[in-house]
Amino acid sequence: MHRTRVIGLMSGTSVDGIDAALVEISGRDWDLQVKLLAGETYPYPPQLREKILEIGAGAAVSMAELAAIDDAIAHNFAQAAQNIQVGHPPASLIGSHGQTVYHRPRQNPGELGYSCQLGRGALIAHLTGITTVSNFRIGDIAAHGHGAPLVPRVDAYLLSDLQEDRCIQNIGGIGNVTYLPARGDDWLSQIRGWDTGPGNSLLDLAVKYFTNGTKTYDENGAWSASGTPCQFLVEQWLQQEYFHLPPPKSTGRELFGVHYLNQCLEDAQTYQLNPADFLATITELTAVSIVHSYEAFLPRRPHKVILCGGGSRNIYLKYRLQLLLGKVPVSTTDEFSLSASFKEAIAFAVLAYWRNLCIPGNLPTVTGASQEVLLGEIHGNYG
Numbered sequence: 001m002h003r004t005r006v007i008g009l010m011s012g013t014s015v016d017g018i019d020a021a022l023v024e025i026s027g028r029d030w031d032l033q034v035k036l037l038a039g040e041t042y043p044y045p046p047q048l049r050e051k052i053l054e055i056g057a058g059a060a061v062s063m064a065e066l067a068a069i070d071d072a073i074a075h076n077f078a079q080a081a082q083n084i085q086v087g088h089p090p091a092s093l094i095g096s097h098g099q100t101v102y103h104r105p106r107q108n109p110g111e112l113g114y115s116c117q118l119g120r121g122a123l124i125a126h127l128t129g130i131t132t133v134s135n136f137r138i139g140d141i142a143a144h145g146h147g148a149p150l151v152p153r154v155d156a157y158l159l160s161d162l163q164e165d166r167c168i169q170n171i172g173g174i175g176n177v178t179y180l181p182a183r184g185d186d187w188l189s190q191i192r193g194w195d196t197g198p199g200n201s202l203l204d205l206a207v208k209y210f211t212n213g214t215k216t217y218d219e220n221g222a223w224s225a226s227g228t229p230c231q232f233l234v235e236q237w238l239q240q241e242y243f244h245l246p247p248p249k250s251t252g253r254e255l256f257g258v259h260y261l262n263q264c265l266e267d268a269q270t271y272q273l274n275p276a277d278f279l280a281t282i283t284e285l286t287a288v289s290i291v292h293s294y295e296a297f298l299p300r301r302p303h304k305v306i307l308c309g310g311g312s313r314n315i316y317l318k319y320r321l322q323l324l325l326g327k328v329p330v331s332t333t334d335e336f337s338l339s340a341s342f343k344e345a346i347a348f349a350v351l352a353y354w355r356n357l358c359i360p361g362n363l364p365t366v367t368g369a370s371q372e373v374l375l376g377e378i379h380g381n382y383g
């Protein structure tokens with residue numbers, strides 16, 4: 001069987017670094033097979049990371065500065081692509097998600113949303129000499145979709161089951177779920193997916209705040225685990241309009257970012273929480289918002305919840321999720337032969353591979369698009 005070596009590159013809303021996955025892909029849909037040859041996270045240079053976070057939080061930049069940042073990101077992505085191939089035969093294709101710096105989902109079905117990913121594919125192709133597919137979200141947005149989440153169609157072919165209904169829950173900066181009913185008739189149209197709300201974005205910001213920037217996340221959730229969640233606050237925060245919106249829906253740091261955290265810190269003053277209690281409460285918001293959204297928007301409880309993304313390594317968050325889900329077992333995609341840390345990067349490799357084969361990448365029932373479309377712009381290498 002013909003196998004294509006593809007590199008998937010992804011930096012998500014946590015802005016923690018570039019996830020690179022070198023994969024071998026074969027097949028099209030039911031026969032789709034993906035083998036991870038190498039996976040690595042390459043941290044951004046700290047100054048570039050701060051700049052990205054500033055822009056994402058609404059800082060003003062000139063067009064000249066924006067162009068320079070766009071290219072700096074592309075340089076880092078290209079370097080990640082070069083590094084991940086060392087010791088392996090070269091790849092023939094790159095799928096680069098880029099770095100999201102702004103996401104404004106459509107408010108009404110008649111409008112077009114806006115989503116901006118920096119790290120232009122043309123420069124990645126030029127620097128690596130490898131054809132690069134980038135700007136994946138624009139095609140779905142043009143078809144009146146949210147442009148996110150896009151991973152569900154890949155989840156469908158790699159993680160669905162004949163008997164079980166499964167939720168694949170990514171916990172990155174933002175959380176997003178893919179609901180995969182057991183495979184049957186008209187199955188693709190029954191898949192659902194949406195952004196559940198904050199993943200680690202608020203927790204990371206809170207850790208940064210309490211440590212004066214010396215730490216960027218709560219490793220294994222150890223600090224949060226030493227506190228007690230304040231359920232009154234969680235109840236209060238759950239009133240937020242986003243949690244009650246029916247899918248299709250998507251969100252980003254524009255909502256669950258610095259301003260949101262500042263409001264949470266202000267609300268917490270009433271309860272005089274110490275840092276550990278505050279972190280436990282923020283973690284609880286992530287866990288409860290995920291489980292509430294299943295209860296509100298899924299046709300039935302899944303048989304399994306399978307985690308991926310950096311948050312799947314937060315032991316305390318996983319424990320709280322398991323507690324809330326009761327008998328529904330919580331595991332990670334690692335246990336299903338798909339790396340929990342690199343699943344998103346792998347997914348963008350698959351989306352690039354599909355683009356090359358003219359196979360649509362979006363799921364209209366997830367993004368709200370009017371139709372299936374080809375995702376991504378192809379940038380050749382012109383020497």
Ligand SMILES: Nc1ncnc2c1ncn2[C@@H]1O[C@H](COP(=O)(O)OP(=O)(O)OP(=O)(O)O)[C@@H](O)[C@H]1O
Nearest residue numbers: 012013014172173174200217219220309310311313
């Ligand atoms: N060992 C760990 N313990 C606790 N949290 C962790 C651990 N490792 C990673 N994380 C969390 O995962 C985050 C990174 O996750 P990931 O790379 O999946 O996010 P992302 O891809 O940037 O976001 P998104 O999926 O929203 O685009 C870190 O910012 C951190 O909060």
Ligand SMILES: CC(=O)N[C@H]1[C@@H]2OC[C@@H](O2)[C@@H](O)[C@@H]1O[C@H](C)C(=O)O
Nearest residue numbers: 100103148149150151174176195344
């Ligand atoms: C605009 C944007 O970058 N959205 C990301 C983000 O990170 C998680 C969640 O919000 C998800 O909808 C999406 O990413 C994944 C990779 C997706 O498109 O499936």
